[in-house]
Amino acid sequence: MKALVSAGLAALACVALSGCPAQVVKEGAQEVPKLSVAQCAENRDIFQKAVDAYTLLEDGPPPNEAAMVPNYIHEQSPYFDLDAQGHVVPAPNSICK
Numbered sequence: 001m002k003a004l005v006s007a008g009l010a011a012l013a014c015v016a017l018s019g020c021p022a023q024v025v026k027e028g029a030q031e032v033p034k035l036s037v038a039q040c041a042e043n044r045d046i047f048q049k050a051v052d053a054y055t056l057l058e059d060g061p062p063p064n065e066a067a068m069v070p071n072y073i074h075e076q077s078p079y080f081d082l083d084a085q086g087h088v089v090p091a092p093n094s095i096c097k
Helices: 002-017 037-057
Strands: 023-027 030-034 080-082 088-090
Touching (some): 037 080, 037 088
Antiparallel strands (some): 023 030, 080 088
16 A cells, blocks of 8 residues: 555656656647656756766867767767857757747
């Protein structure tokens, strides 16, 4: 019984705090992930920290996002890119702005 109550509270907290994985929204015949504003902000922060770490440890900014894989990020982000000056910017067609 105690485990069931704990599981119910965890599910409720997940919904209330929107810490759950991204929901999927259907647009036309295509499923599109929908991230919350907080999830986009967290993704941007993690990406920026990877750029900062690369810059410190490699004695300069990354020339492109691919240069950070796999030592600083696991894979290239579908949400954010680097511009020509090395700033973190939304990727083309990104759901994060």
